[in-house]
Amino acid sequence: xxxxxxxxxxxxxxxxxxxxxxxxxxxxxxxxxxxxxxxxxxxxxxxxxxxxxxxxxxxxxxxxxxxxxxxxxxxxxxxxxxxxxxxxxxxxxxxxxxxxxxxxxxxxxxxxxxxxxxxxxxxxxxxxxxxxxxxxxxxxxxxxxxxxxxxxxxxxxxxxxxxxxxxxxxxxxxxxxxxxxxxxxxxxxxxxxxxxxxxxxxxxxxxxxxxxxxxxxxxxxxxxxxxxxxxxxxxxxxxxxxxxxxxxxxxxxxxxxxxxxxxxxxxxxxxxxxxxxxxxxx
Amino acid sequence: xxxxxxxxxxxxxxxxxxxxxxxxxxxxxxxxxxxxxxxxxxxxxxxxxxxxxxxxxxxxxxxxxxxxxxxxxxxxxxxxxxxxxxxxxxxxxxxxxxxxxxxxxxxxxxxxxxxxxxxxxxxxxxxxxxxxxxxxxxxxxxxxxxxxxxxxxxxxxxxxxxxxxxxxxxxxxxxxxxxxxxxxxxxxxxxxxxxxxxxxxxxxxxxxxxxxxxxxxxxxxxxxxxxxxxxxxxxxxxxxxxxxxxxxxxxxxxxxxxxxxxxxxxxxxxxxxxxxxxxxxxxxxxxxxxxxxxxxxxxxxxxxxxxxxxxxxxxxxxxxxxxxxxxxxxxxxx
Numbered sequence: 001x002x003x004x005x006x007x008x009x010x011x012x013x014x015x016x017x018x019x020x021x022x023x024x025x026x027x028x029x030x031x032x033x034x035x036x037x038x039x040x041x042x043x044x045x046x047x048x049x050x051x052x053x054x055x056x057x058x059x060x061x062x063x064x065x066x067x068x069x070x071x072x073x074x075x076x077x078x079x080x081x082x083x084x085x086x087x088x089x090x091x092x093x094x095x096x097x098x099x100x101x102x103x104x105x106x107x108x109x110x111x112x113x114x115x116x117x118x119x120x121x122x123x124x125x126x127x128x129x130x131x132x133x134x135x136x137x138x139x140x141x142x143x144x145x146x147x148x149x150x151x152x153x154x155x156x157x158x159x160x161x162x163x164x165x166x167x168x169x170x171x172x173x174x175x176x177x178x179x180x181x182x183x184x185x186x187x188x189x190x191x192x193x194x195x196x197x198x199x200x201x202x203x204x205x206x207x208x209x210x211x212x213x214x215x216x217x218x219x220x221x222x223x224x225x226x227x228x229x230x231x232x233x234x235x236x237x238x239x240x241x242x243x244x245x246x247x248x249x250x251x252x253x254x255x256x257x258x259x260x261x262x263x264x265x266x267x268x269x270x271x272x273x274x275x276x277x278x279x280x281x282x
Numbered sequence: 283x284x285x286x287x288x289x290x291x292x293x294x295x296x297x298x299x300x301x302x303x304x305x306x307x308x309x310x311x312x313x314x315x316x317x318x319x320x321x322x323x324x325x326x327x328x329x330x331x332x333x334x335x336x337x338x339x340x341x342x343x344x345x346x347x348x349x350x351x352x353x354x355x356x357x358x359x360x361x362x363x364x365x366x367x368x369x370x371x372x373x374x375x376x377x378x379x380x381x382x383x384x385x386x387x388x389x390x391x392x393x394x395x396x397x398x399x400x401x402x403x404x405x406x407x408x409x410x411x412x413x414x415x416x417x418x419x420x421x422x423x424x425x426x427x428x429x430x431x432x433x434x435x436x437x438x439x440x441x442x443x444x445x446x447x448x449x450x451x452x453x454x455x456x457x458x459x460x461x462x463x464x465x466x467x468x469x470x471x472x473x474x475x476x477x478x479x480x481x482x483x484x485x486x487x488x489x490x491x492x493x494x495x496x497x498x499x500x501x502x503x504x505x506x507x508x509x510x511x512x513x514x515x516x517x518x519x520x521x522x523x524x525x526x527x528x529x530x531x532x533x534x535x536x537x538x539x540x541x542x543x544x545x546x547x548x549x550x551x552x553x554x555x556x557x558x559x560x561x562x563x564x565x566x567x568x569x570x571x572x573x574x575x576x577x578x579x580x581x582x583x584x585x586x587x588x589x590x591x592x593x594x595x596x597x598x599x600x601x602x603x604x605x606x607x608x609x610x611x612x613x614x615x616x
Contacts, residue, residue: 080311086330103470
C-alpha cells in the first residue's frame, strides 16, 4: 500500500536525472543521501571515492551490502554536512533530506535524484543512473549482464502451476499491491498476489489480522528483520498468525532484499521459489 | 522610563548574545574553518567554507536570535497583559494555526514543489489564525482573549491530529511528527525572509504597548483612568494580540513549535527587572535569543545518529528551570 502511494507520487512527479549529463571522467568525491544509491555505489565506486553515505547504509536491516559500509564515512543528512564533504556528485531521493538536497543544488553541486524503483526492469536503469553520474559505466555493464542472465533464467523456470496465493504482510498491517517491486517479485516467485484479488485487502490503512485469518493465503510473507519495538511490528508476532499460518505457509523475506531494486532482489525470488516447492510437495 | 539596572542587564545580555552568535558561526556540524569562510565572504570569493558560514550557519543563527527573541518577548508581554504567569505565546492558538498550515503542506504533497512551501503554508495558517482570533475577540477583554485562544488552539490541534490520522504514508506522518518538535536545521535565507517581516512588525506593535502594560499592573480601571484605551480596534489589547500573533506565527511557520522559551525566560528575568512589564520586554528578547542559540549549538554538538530536535531540547531544559523557579517562589512566600 505504502509503496503504491510512493510509486504514484513518483509517477506523477517523475523526477529523473536532475544533475544530468554523463561524466566523462570518474567522480572522485561521491556523497549520497539515498539508501538505494548507497548500495549501488558500493558495487560501482572505488571505496576511496566515497566521501559520505546516508546513515542507514551501515544498517544491516535495510542494506544488503551493509558489511561493505563498515569503515566508510557516514554523513548526517543536513546541508552543512553535505557541503563540508565537498562532493563532485550528491545522490538524493525524492522523499528524504529534501532540504539538504535543495541546499546542495543551490550551492551549485551536481545532484542526482534516484527515483524509487517500481519493477525489476528498473534495476539496470537505477544502476546506469548512478554509473553515468559517477563515470563508471563500464563497471555497470559488468553487474547488469549477470543480473539479466539470472532474471531470464528465473523467468524461464517460472512454475507452471499458478494456483498458489501469497500475501506480503508488513508492519502496521500494510500489504503489498500490484504495481510495486515486491508484487513483481511475488509473481516471479510463482505466486498470485492475493492482495489484489479480494476487496478486504484494499483498505488504505492496513489490513486487520482478522481479515488475514478469514481469507487465508497459501503463503504469508513477513519481514522480521526490522529493528526496534513498536505496536505496528507487534502485529506480525501475534500468536494467532503463527497458528493460522504454520511453518510451510509462512516465509521470512527481509525488507532489505526488495526495499531497493538491486541485483540482490532476485534472492527474494529464489526464496519464494523454495517456499513454492515446499508447498507443492505438501 | 528605563531603569538603570535593567539597561545594564540588557547590555550584558546583548553582549552574551553577540558572543553566542559568533560561536554559532564558528562552530557547526563540520570541521570547516569559519575564519576562511569569513575571509572568503569579505573578499567576495565563493568557496565551500563561505557557503557554509554565510548561507547555512548565518541564517540559522539569525533565526535562533529572531525566533528565540520573539518567543521570549511575546511571553513577557502576554504574561504582563494577562497578569497570569502561565501565559505563553502558545495560549493565543496562533502557533497551533501555523503548525496546522505546515502539516497541510506535508499532507497535500505541496512540499514536492519547493522546500519553501512548508514555511509559507505555516505562515498562511498563522495569518488565518490571527484573523480568526482578532475577529473573535473583537471588543472583548482579557477573559474573552484567553477563551478564544484556547478554543482556537484546541480546534487547530484537533485538525492537526485529524490530518495526522488521515495520512496514509507512514513516512509522511513520521516527518510531520518530527517537524512538530521544532528545528532550525537546514534553514536558509529564504526562511529568514519569510520569518522576518511578521516578526519585526509584531515586535514593534508589542513594544508600543509597554507603558500600558506598566499601567495595567495596577488594574484595568487605573490604566483606563490614565488615558490608555484598552479594548476596541485601536486599543492596547488589539495591538498586543496582533503583534504577538504575527511574530509568533511567522516564527512557528519557519521553525516548528518551540516550547517553553516564552514561558521560562520572562520568569527568570522578571526579578532582575524590578517586576515592571515594560522593562522586561527587551531583556526577554535577548534572553530568548540566548536560550535558542545555546540550544541550537547543543543540537549540533550532540551526534547520536538521530538528530535531536531543538523544541525537545528547550522543553527538556525549560521544565527544570521552571521547577527551580517554583521551588524558590514557594520558599520566598513561606
